[in-house]
Amino acid sequence: MPTARERVRAEITAEITEAARRQLAEVGAAALSLRAVAREVGMASSAVYRYFPSRDDLLTRLIIDGYDAVGAAAEAADDPTAAPEQRWSAVCAAVRDWARANPHEYALLYGSPVPGYAAPRDTVPAASRVGVVLGRILGDAARAGLLTGDGGREPGLLGDAAVEILGQDGPGIDDAVRVRALVAYCALFGTVGFELFGQLVGSVEDADRFFARATAELAQLVGIGPAGVRTG
Amino acid sequence: MPTARERVRAEITAEITEAARRQLAEVGAAALSLRAVAREVGMASSAVYRYFPSRDDLLTRLIIDGYDAVGAAAEAADDPTAAPEQRWSAVCAAVRDWARANPHEYALLYGSPVPGYAAPRDTVPAASRVGVVLGRILGDAARAGLLTGDGGREPGLLGDAAVEILGQDGPGIDDAVRVRALVAYCALFGTVGFELFGQLVGSVEDADRFFARATAELAQLVGIGPAGVRTG
DNA sequence: TCTCGAACGAGAGCACCGCTCTCGCCGGAT
């Protein structure tokens, strides 16, 4: 049971992170100022250091929360009873919607690493939640017999995380499928990022339609397209 | 003919940008300090403002130069006499190599927008050079009869830039092809960025092999795979 | 050739930043 002191400490910590999240949404990570956060919560800037050892630690907290938020959005968008392609597109759309609603937070997560590059390992589990959702869709499709992988591994190509997230060795899944899934994963965030950061201005007019088409193409790439067929 | 004054001004401007580029490569865009640049070139910080109105303008200069550098690398890697798939993979590899050699510069170009989001339109032509190279490969493949598009447009979906870069209406190219090309374009930079920013740590062991596989998949996606075939 | 004005470099200064240190204070555990 937490003591009263621990409780108030947790409360103030939450208050600080909440103010920091507002700052982040307003001005972006680069301009997020610990002093401004302190002002917003009505403390001296030095007092904030009782709760976060440095500005980067505060950002790390926001990063983890951000990964959890986009991961939760992806999980909420997945309807396990739907067809794999619909599930895939729905999850992709949820990621994009979250990104458009929280552009600065998305940039913090998937854009350039912020400080002298230090992504602590605390962020890894939270960061993989979207991948886990997409991997589960793929696994369900494999169990339903939609995928044609032969279970083969290509030694030294992929890491354990990919195998764990994208389905254990089993019918329908092999490293070729996993590679395509990873490419689609990269393509999803590449597309969202390019749209968000203005890299597609002039080339895409109807971003909604384009993104729907893109996710459909990616679904086909990973082998859960409408007909479930694919040339090898 | 430039006057002597203009010449020395151009020289000093180049000296400043060169120092800034070194700073950028060392510490990244977020930590790039105009005062440090001034120290490196031996001026007072205020004197630098004679040449660049603000730190962001200095960054904009670096952004344009960066786009030109990666664009030049892509152009140099394209051998118009090779097969489309080989050309595609070579250009993608050149982009990745440039990114790995200049990670901070790549992050500045394709990562989060730096300041209060202001990408001047000066950057657009330089930014499109890689896309132009890839589009030329696609156009050549279309002229060689490898693509199966029917020239159709889907009104309101894509912008003029996409049509111009990815090939005018003609045999083999239609908006469906262009969509796939744009997806592959996003996937290329998404993959490179994810590798560079550590988002694939744990999932990919042999990044070289994975990237080669990824570009091959993307070549197939745009329709210039080994056999030139594709299910529609 | 001389002159005058524009461009230039330097310095001081403003407001802000991250971070540290010290100093009182207050409340809960002993």
Add this chain to the structure above:
DNA sequence: ATCCGGCGAGAGCGGTGCTCTCGTTCGAGA
């Protein structure tokens, strides 16, 4: 009741982007 450890505030350090002012210098036009 008494410590003492966590806490908040303030001052301060070195750094930042940017502005203003003040001499100087250099070159184009008379």
